[in-house]
Amino acid sequence: MTIPFSRRRFLGGLTALAMLSHAPLLAAQSAPIRRPIPSTGERLPAIGMGTWRTFNVGSDPGLLDQRADVLERFFREGGTLVDSSPMYGSAEAVMGRLLERLQREGTVFAATKIWTSDEGATRGEAAHSRELWGIDQFDLLQVHNLLGLDGHLPTLRAMKAEGQVRYLGVTTSHGRRHGDLEQLMKREPLDFVQLTYNVLDREAEARLLPLAQDKGIAVIVNRPFQGGRLFDRFASRPLPDWAGEAGVTNWAEYFLKFIISHPAVTCAIPATTRVDHMQENMGALYGALPDPALRRRMIDELG
Amino acid sequence: MDYALRDFLMFTPEVYLRLFMRLNEAFWPWQLLFPFALLALAGLLSLPQGRARRLALSVLGVGWILTALLFLQRYYEPIHWGMAYAVWAFLAEAILLAVLAWRVTPARVPLGIGLIGSAMVMALSMAGAVSAGTVEAMGWPGLTPDATALLTVLALLTVPWKPRCVLLVVPVLWLLFSGLTQWALELRATLVPPAVGLGVALWGLWPGTRKRPRPKR
Numbered sequence: 001m002t003i004p005f006s007r008r009r010f011l012g013g014l015t016a017l018a019m020l021s022h023a024p025l026l027a028a029q030s031a032p033i034r035r036p037i038p039s040t041g042e043r044l045p046a047i048g049m050g051t052w053r054t055f056n057v058g059s060d061p062g063l064l065d066q067r068a069d070v071l072e073r074f075f076r077e078g079g080t081l082v083d084s085s086p087m088y089g090s091a092e093a094v095m096g097r098l099l100e101r102l103q104r105e106g107t108v109f110a111a112t113k114i115w116t117s118d119e120g121a122t123r124g125e126a127a128h129s130r131e132l133w134g135i136d137q138f139d140l141l142q143v144h145n146l147l148g149l150d151g152h153l154p155t156l157r158a159m160k161a162e163g164q165v166r167y168l169g170v171t172t173s174h175g176r177r178h179g180d181l182e183q184l185m186k187r188e189p190l191d192f193v194q195l196t197y198n199v200l201d202r203e204a205e206a207r208l209l210p211l212a213q214d215k216g217i218a219v220i221v222n223r224p225f226q227g228g229r230l231f232d233r234f235a236s237r238p239l240p241d242w243a244g245e246a247g248v249t250n251w252a253e254y255f256l257k258f259i260i261s262h263p264a265v266t267c268a269i270p271a272t273t274r275v276d277h278m279q280e281n282m283g284a285l286y287g288a289l290p291d292p293a294l295r296r297r298m299i300d301e302l303g
Numbered sequence: 304m305d306y307a308l309r310d311f312l313m314f315t316p317e318v319y320l321r322l323f324m325r326l327n328e329a330f331w332p333w334q335l336l337f338p339f340a341l342l343a344l345a346g347l348l349s350l351p352q353g354r355a356r357r358l359a360l361s362v363l364g365v366g367w368i369l370t371a372l373l374f375l376q377r378y379y380e381p382i383h384w385g386m387a388y389a390v391w392a393f394l395a396e397a398i399l400l401a402v403l404a405w406r407v408t409p410a411r412v413p414l415g416i417g418l419i420g421s422a423m424v425m426a427l428s429m430a431g432a433v434s435a436g437t438v439e440a441m442g443w444p445g446l447t448p449d450a451t452a453l454l455t456v457l458a459l460l461t462v463p464w465k466p467r468c469v470l471l472v473v474p475v476l477w478l479l480f481s482g483l484t485q486w487a488l489e490l491r492a493t494l495v496p497p498a499v500g501l502g503v504a505l506w507g508l509w510p511g512t513r514k515r516p517r518p519k520r
Contacts, residue, residue, distance in 0.1 A: 052313075053312060053313060053314055053315055054315070056313055056314045056318065056382050057314075057318050057321075057382070058318070058322075058378070058381035058382045059381060060318070060321050060325060062321070063317070063318060063321060087384075088313065089313045089314065089381065089382045089383055089384060090381045090382055093381075174305070174306055174310070227307075227309065227310060273315060273317070
């Protein structure tokens with residue numbers, strides 16, 4: 001048997017060889033960016049998903065279908081951490097329905113919050129949230145905005161010791177109570193803190209993020225788009241010429257890659273109601289990240 | 304990094320407008336009776352018999368009950384935990400209207416004025432439809448809160464100043480809350496009914512309007 005040889009086959013073979021030689025690079029580029037949780041070393045995808053406003057759709061069948069598509073895209077693109085709270089209306093119940101529908105209970109890194117001033121209600125609220133989510137165990141329980149902290153934190157610690165939750169943490173937003181958070185981070189053994197940090201709101205850079213690195217605390221970043229205001233202000237502008245150097249192809253990636261390129265940040269949690277926006281957000285989970293010089297440039301560009 | 308009004312919003316404009324669309328879908332075609340109820344209200348308030356005019360207040364009370372149990376409890380409360388309290392406030396307003404109907408006789412309103420008021424309320428009930436771009440999002444008086452509160456504010460102008468002030472508390476608080484919600488949602492058309500309602504309520508609360516002659520029972 002003779003193998004027909006042609007110029008096309010020869011060039012095709014060369015191309016295949018060239019692709020094989022670059023295989024590790026391609027694989028590296030297609031792997032999601034993951035960050036270790038310092039207390040265990042478990043690696044989390046650096047882009048998660050928030051549910052404030054976006055997943056509070058009640059029992060509306062049409063909107064549930066839309067959100068199912070958004071959530072499925074999130075998981076397909078490599079996301080795992082979903083963050084919610086009892087404060088977010090029906091968001092927890094919606095998440096439970098959709099996880100069951102998509103059969104993603106085993107994929108999700110489930111994070112919610114304890115949001116009650118009744119410091120004796122920690123276990124009861126966690127159990128109620130667990131029922132709404134339809135899961136056996138939360139990966140992360142956080143004290144919402146430090147509310148009822150003195151009562152909730154010892155209980156969460158006991159629940160962690162009993163194996164009822166894997167990680168514990170506290171949250172703040174809008175830059176509030178950073179002083180209290182700093183004291184808490186110095187004093188308490190926390191797995192996670194959640195705070196607001198984005199290309200315009202960088203107060204956390206001064207003390208909280210270095211402290212988190214120093215103490216080995218994972219950092220979840222909320223309001224990465226300033227609740228959408230960053231798009232309102234900047235999305236009509238063209239991306240700067242050097243954006244490609246920072247691994248950025250759209251404004252969502254610009255804002256998110258700025259955040260997750262900080263070495264103290266574990267995960268950013270943008271929220272969206274749209275599949276195309278989810279696709280853009282998850283683009284930040286792949287490819288190059290800006291180095292410190294490019295991060296400075298990213299700030300200056302919007303300054 | 305200060306809080307803005309929209310940071311307190313728990314849902315998106317789409318979710319809010321869908322509440323009205325889902326209510327209308329579930330309630331169809333019974334809501335078509337509500338414009339006739341409005342005409343009946345105008346008619347009752349125009350009659351010389353005090354009993355008929357007091358019945359108008361009771362009919363309004365039924366609207367507050369329907370709004371509380373159908374719109375607020377069934378549709379709004381799942382996306383806003385604060386609506387659990389609003390349901391009780393709306394039911395309290397219904398009771399107050401029933402008590403008022405028992406104790407006070409509203410002033411007689413010329414039929415033409417009543418019809419103009421009814422037409423205004425119906426026109427403003429279209430605000431949701433304008434925002435959503437579909438008539439399915441219309442907010443009917445007696446079934447949805449803004450239109451019900453607006454209608455009540457207008458009707459309360461027919462009662463003496465003191466009970467009017469008491470009865471206006473819940474509608475005014477609701478219209479204020481709803482107006483802020485529409486503002487934060489950036490829904491300009493649906494902002495109009497609360498704004499008009501608050502304007503009328505302010506005028507009705509003005510002490511200068513207290514000298515309205517008290518009608519004989």
